[in-house]
Amino acid sequence: MTLLNTPAIRNIPEATVARLPVYLRALAALADQGLSICSSNDLASAAGVNPAKLRKDLSYLGSYGTRGVGYDIEYLRYHVARALGQTQDWDVVIVGVGRLGSALCAYNGFSSRGIRIAALVDSDPAKVGTKVGGLTVAPMSKLRSLVREHGVAIAVIATPGGAAQEVADALVAAGITSILNFAPAVVSVPDDVTVRKVDLSIELQILAYHEQRVRGVAG
Amino acid sequence: MTLLNTPAIRNIPEATVARLPVYLRALAALADQGLSICSSNDLASAAGVNPAKLRKDLSYLGSYGTRGVGYDIEYLRYHVARALGQTQDWDVVIVGVGRLGSALCAYNGFSSRGIRIAALVDSDPAKVGTKVGGLTVAPMSKLRSLVREHGVAIAVIATPGGAAQEVADALVAAGITSILNFAPAVVSVPDDVTVRKVDLSIELQILAYHEQRVRGVAG
DNA sequence: CCGATTTGGTGCGCACGTTCACAAACTCCT
DNA sequence: AGGAGTTTGTGAACGTGCGCACCAAATCGG
Numbered sequence: 001m002t003l004l005n006t007p008a009i010r011n012i013p014e015a016t017v018a019r020l021p022v023y024l025r026a027l028a029a030l031a032d033q034g035l036s037i038c039s040s041n042d043l044a045s046a047a048g049v050n051p052a053k054l055r056k057d058l059s060y061l062g063s064y065g066t067r068g069v070g071y072d073i074e075y076l077r078y079h080v081a082r083a084l085g086q087t088q089d090w091d092v093v094i095v096g097v098g099r100l101g102s103a104l105c106a107y108n109g110f111s112s113r114g115i116r117i118a119a120l121v122d123s124d125p126a127k128v129g130t131k132v133g134g135l136t137v138a139p140m141s142k143l144r145s146l147v148r149e150h151g152v153a154i155a156v157i158a159t160p161g162g163a164a165q166e167v168a169d170a171l172v173a174a175g176i177t178s179i180l181n182f183a184p185a186v187v188s189v190p191d192d193v194t195v196r197k198v199d200l201s202i203e204l205q206i207l208a209y210h211e212q213r214v215r216g217v218a219g
Numbered sequence: 220m221t222l223l224n225t226p227a228i229r230n231i232p233e234a235t236v237a238r239l240p241v242y243l244r245a246l247a248a249l250a251d252q253g254l255s256i257c258s259s260n261d262l263a264s265a266a267g268v269n270p271a272k273l274r275k276d277l278s279y280l281g282s283y284g285t286r287g288v289g290y291d292i293e294y295l296r297y298h299v300a301r302a303l304g305q306t307q308d309w310d311v312v313i314v315g316v317g318r319l320g321s322a323l324c325a326y327n328g329f330s331s332r333g334i335r336i337a338a339l340v341d342s343d344p345a346k347v348g349t350k351v352g353g354l355t356v357a358p359m360s361k362l363r364s365l366v367r368e369h370g371v372a373i374a375v376i377a378t379p380g381g382a383a384q385e386v387a388d389a390l391v392a393a394g395i396t397s398i399l400n401f402a403p404a405v406v407s408v409p410d411d412v413t414v415r416k417v418d419l420s421i422e423l424q425i426l427a428y429h430e431q432r433v434r435g436v437a438g
Numbered sequence: 439c440c441g442a443t444t445t446g447g448t449g450c451g452c453a454c455g456t457t458c459a460c461a462a463a464c465t466c467c468t
Numbered sequence: 469a470g471g472a473g474t475t476t477g478t479g480a481a482c483g484t485g486c487g488c489a490c491c492a493a494a495t496c497g498g
Contacts, residue, residue, distance in 0.1 A: 015485060017428050021421040025403065039445065048405040052487055059447055067446045068494035084424055085431030092423065099322035106318050109380075109403050109420045114427060153430045154423065161328075177433070178426040184244065184328050186267035194429050196422050201328045202240040203415050204311065204373065205303055207397040208333065209236050210413050211372045212304030214396070234455060258475065271457060278477055286476040287464035 016057045039070040091118035091152045096159035105133035118150040144174040154178045161185035235276045246296045258289040310337035310371045315378035324352035337369040363393040373397045380404035
């Protein structure tokens with residue numbers, strides 16, 4: 001009934017999931033320093049969070065520390081990576097090979113984190129067939145077959161805002177169930193599809209708001 | 220005592236501030252459709268949120284709607300933009316002119332949202348002096364004078380992770396008080412400096428986690 | 439073998455954010 | 469003018485997440 005080796009993979013709070021990759025990176029940094037054991041204090045400061053929050057987050061995955069000692073870095077790394085699903089590689093398709101799409105292709109921080117860029121797609125005929133970062137840009141019409149062929153579940157939208165909804169519809173039709181949207185537009189998808197949105201100008205606008213606040217107090 | 224024209228500019232919840240730019244963009248889209256009035260339902264669906272949440276969010280800025288009628292789009296636009304500090308332009312300096320930094324330079328969604336890229340800085344001597352998007356790349360040594368000259372308060376870190384902390388220290392020393400960090404690293408800054416972090420691979424890892432969850436249920 | 443110390447795990451109270459439901463206010467029609 | 473229909477604004481309930489503080493377990497030293 002209860003599998004001791006695969007504890008509670010379920011019910012990890014969303015806020016915790018968002019921090020797990022940070023912990024993973026902090027663990028990698030500590031390992032690079034030659035350490036093999038670390039306390040929750042060490043790891044928390046490397047990850048920039050409260051030690052209590054760190055321990056509570058890790059407790060959702062199971063009990064992988066040793067009281068009085070700390071955490072075995074490699075052991076914990078394995079289990080955090082496992083919880084995030086990094087025991088396998090995830091193939092990703094990028095739609096839109098403009099400057100941002102090209103920058104994403106060239107980013108070399110993906111492969112070490114279980115992310116593999118499997119295909120590039122663009123609607124511009126002038127871009128189709130060109131090579132970007134070792135991959136040949138395919139037309140939108142090939143989307144469905146590419147997704148099926150590589151078993152792609154995750155897609156990135158890096159198009160202008162006006163094309164985002166149309167692209168999202170095509171992705172859903174092709175069988176994609178997770179979308180990372182860089183386009184400055186709200187896209188609506190069925191309930192069984194997850195969308196995360198990253199908007200560069202919104203982030204700057206939020207910072208500007210805070211700047212304005214302190215300016216207002218100052219003068 | 221109470222200025223009726225500048226209501227409660229203070230005490231807007233953080234979650235609401237993060238949504239205001241989305242509302243602003245939705246308002247712009249509705250205006251482009253030739254509309255001059257919209258209900259909270261219209262605006263909420265354009266912004267992809269719950270109507271009740273939208274109304275509560277807007278209520279933090281003041282009462283800019285008319286019961287029984289809806290919101291005057293241009294009037295509301297002005298007041299949301301004002302709350303976000305878009306009555307003035309904000310100069311931004313980008314540190315790191317790699318592929319991501321270049322992509323940011325070329326992004327034309329900034330200028331219409333009160334964001335102006337004022338300067339580019341890079342530590343690579345081979346890049347210093349080259350022109351990217353109409354701006355000449357300056358060396359790190361010019362950072363302080365550039366910040367002072369343009370009155371820059373907001374900076375973007377688009378360097379590799381290893382350089383992020385060093386760059387952040389230099390930015391703080393130059394007088395920057397808001398930082399948008401794209402580098403895959405945790406940077407620590409004094410309490411009076413705001414840092415927002417955008418991490419491309421973390422977003423994909425979160426999506427991979429959710430994919431893994433549904434996969435686990437399926438098989 | 440025992441106690442002092444270190445360190446992970448967790449229950450509980452607080453604060454924040456979200457949602458609901460309703461009162462207030464405006465328009466329109468008769 | 470007045471009532472019916474809309475739509476905003478907001479008080480209150482609910483749920484989630486965060487952080488403190490305490491408990492449990494393992495190590496070290498004598």
